[in-house]
Amino acid sequence: MSSLPLAEVRRRFFDGGDVPENSVPQPILHSWRRCLGLGLPAGRLRQPERLDPNTLQQRQQASADWLQLAKPAIDALFDSVVDDGHVVIVADADGVILNQMGHPAFLDRAERVALLPGMDWREDVRGTNAIGTALVTGNAVRVRGSEHYLERNRQLSCTASTILDPQGRLLGALDVSGLPRKLGEAQQLQVMTAVRHIEQRLFDEHSRSLHELRFAPDPATLATPRCARLAFDDDGVLRAANRAALAALGLDWHCLGQTRFAGLSGLSLEHWLSRHGSGIASLRHGGRLYSASLLPPRLPSLSERPSLLHSEPAARAARRPASAPHAENSHDKVGRKQDLALPAGMLDTARRLLEADIPVLVLGETGAGKERFVQALHAASSRAAAPLVAVNCAAIPEGLIESELFGYEEGAFTGARRQGARGRLREADGGVLFLDEIGDMPMSLQARLLRVLQERLVVPLGGGGGQKVDIRIVAATHRDLGDEVAAGRFRADLYYRLCHYPLTLPPLRERGDVAQIAANLLLQHGSAGRGITLSPALADFIRRYPWPGNLRQLDNLLRTLLALVDDDTVLTPDHLPATLRAAQPAQRQTANTLHSLLQQHGGNASAAARALGISRSTFYRRLRDG
Structure with a gap:
């Protein structure tokens, strides 16, 4: 870059003189020339009008x-x-x-x-x-x-x-x-x-119904925003890309709709999937070698998919690419209810309360899935297309929760943003406001919330006119609000305003077949496209384990297992962390049980042992000792 002062460079430019090379960055010089060519004055310029x-x-x-x-x-x-x-x-x-x-x-x-x-x-x-x-x-x-x-x-x-x-x-x-x-x-x-x-x-968002090819020189970056990404339809035609992919391949945006998967990889989509599945493979292009992974379209709804409880036909079906458009949306609406295994009629009861503008109060242990229930309720309601605005009353510092809920006007306090902030109550106008952990809401704020529930008028901090809001209220807590009222930590008038017909979400251990819930959660996390299933032994463990952390604990475990195993893995108790294996309920297979299992697998002891999640030698030992 030239050492000539910028003021001198400007003078020479506007006087029509020569500008030394590299005196300003080339994009700046080119822009100056464009502006000069348009006759744009560098000095005083009429102020353009602001949009109304x-x-x-x-x-x-x-x-x-x-x-x-x-x-x-x-x-x-x-x-x-x-x-x-x-x-x-x-x-x-x-x-x-x-x-x-x-x-x-x-x-x-x-x-x-x-x-x-x-x-x-x-x-x-x-x-x-x-x-x-x-x-x-x-x-x-x-x-x-x-x-x-x-x-x-x-x-x-x-x-x-x-x-x-x-x-x-x-x-x-x-x-x-x-x-x-x-x-x-x-x-x-x-x-x-x-x-x-x-x-x-x-x-x-745009490629959820497409096959996504990710590639990068370093396989560790395949899950980061820096990796190259391409998306193909079922016919192998390129429909979407990111800048990193186009730069790596020397292509531009005109290649969309023209380039085919086979032209880039040398294999058809079907051939790639049959050879590599969604595992990491090598991709060579233009003399460069990349690590690549082909991910299937987002999954269709649960009603269109096989069970993940392991069986050979189910496992084969699970590995077929899914191509239903907007699959994640359909799963969100249909699948959450199945994932929750709700008591009969509970979701419908909540929906009727919500539609009648009666606050819905959801009770349940920590981790029981209250947020998932509220998401399912919102999706089932007439306000599904309107906002669902969630506020965790326990996660926001007490000094900020009032401004978070009610918003504030410009200059309401030091550090307030210019033009203020709308606040969650006004953001939820026309939709549903979810007050999670409402039992932890500060007493000083409970009175203001009660006024909003009664008047449907929100007045932001710093004054200004109130705004009428059309909102439906859903609240949730793991606390006994009756006890909180008795202890003076929760206002009785707010309690009775919320507690028309409280709904209790049972803990996971009381929701029927927990293994099927686990299978549904695995589907939600994309295991079907990777051919990952539950063994009967792990399914049995899941059914008998007490799950003190409820749905959250189970979901976190399954997400972790999916991250740790390869494609086409049958998950067994051996995949569990040591802390859970140590807590594994005792199980004794009788000789009759083992012989029956051996018969089911056509006398194949290795297959029977895999179904139990044990080695073949352990299977023979238990058969002998049983």
């Missing part, structure tokens, strides 16, 4: 789907840069700012240069800037101080990257802006990382 609130809201709604998927990554980016005095900005594909949040110390400066929702930051309107220039070039861009085309923007530094969907369509841009001396390469990397996470979620 209704038009801005329409733009936000048009991007609502991808913004919702992007929210966790955007929030994480904000948390990582706010203490350095920066702002995070999200713009749509036209360069209009949709959302902005940041450090109060910088927000006033951002407002002076119109870094506000509803303002247009296209390059042909604002000159060289990270948002507009990234949208023009399609690349990540950093613009520092006087590298901005407009004089008035010299007090800013900004870095932005475009956000693409898996078909290469431009959705918008993510930007971090701040003071020139504080914003550098670290923030650019943070923005690019956030965009990778957003695009990974978009890929997951």
Whole structure:
């Protein structure tokens, strides 16, 4: 880079003189030339008008789907840069700012240069800037101080990257802006990382009914956002990709709909699956060798799938690729009820209460699946398409839970975000609010919640007009609220407002065949596509173990086992951690039982031993001693 001061470079550029090579980054110089070619003045510029609130809201709604998927990554980016005095900005594909949040110390400066929702930051309107220039070039861009085309923007530094969907369509841009001396390469990397996470979620959402090929030089990165990802339909035609995959293969977005799986791998989809399944295999392309894994489409609903309790026909069926479109949605709605093994009529009772605008109170031991029950209830209700907003009253610090629930107005307290925050109650308008662990709600907040239940009016912290809300309330707790009332830790009036018809979720050990619940959970976690099943011995252990941690303990165990075993594994008690094996209930097989099992397997002692999860020598010893 040239040592010539940037001010001198600008003077020469705008005077029509020669600009030394490498005096400014090439993307900046190219942008300056584009802006100059458009006749854009670098000095005083008429301030573009800000969109009116209704038009801005329409733009936000048009991007609502991808913004919702992007929210966790955007929030994480904000948390990582706010203490350095920066702002995070999200713009749509036209360069209009949709959302902005940041450090109060910088927000006033951002407002002076119109870094506000509803303002247009296209390059042909604002000159060289990270948002507009990234949208023009399609690349990540950093613009520092006087590298901005407009004089008035010299007090800013900004870095932005475009956000693409898996078909290469431009959705918008993510930007971090701040003071020139504080914003550098670290923030650019943070923005690019956030965009990778957003695009990974978009890929997951768009390709759920497709076969996904992941590949990377290092197999350890196959489960990370950095890996290359392609998605193919049942005919082996490429339908979706991420940037890493296209870069690795030397392709562009025009390859979608044109490229076939066999052209990349040398094998058809069926041949690859029969040879490698979803295990890790080698993929050679362009002289480079990658580790690759082909994952099947998301699973169809439980009613369309075989049991995972091990049998040869079931195991063969489980390994067939599933291709039902939108499979995860159907499983979410149909499968959760089966996964829970609910008492007869419990879900329907809860649904009737909810539809009648009667608060639903769910009681149960820790880990019994109260959150899953509420998700199933929401999916079964007439409000399934509206928000389900969950608040864990035990997980939010007491000093923050009021602002979390009710929201706040601008300037309500030190550190409050500009434009305030809506709060969970207003976010749930039109839908369902789930107050988990309500027995842990602070007494000071219980009175305000009671008023909301009675008046359906939410008044945020810091004053301002109240807002009417249309919400249905579901609450859950592992505590005995009657005892909490008697001890003075829970308001009696709120208790009676919630406790119209409490529903008790039984512990896992009281829900019938726990092994079948385990089989359903395995399906939910993708075991069918990997050919992983339960042996009768492990199924029997699952039925007899008391499960003090309830559904959560069982689910965590199964997820762990799936992570540790290879494809086509029959899970046995030997796969259990030592702590559980030590707690394994005693089991004695009589000689008659063993002979019967031997007969079932056509006299094959090895097969009978595998069914019990023991070695063949142990099987013979028990047969002899029985």
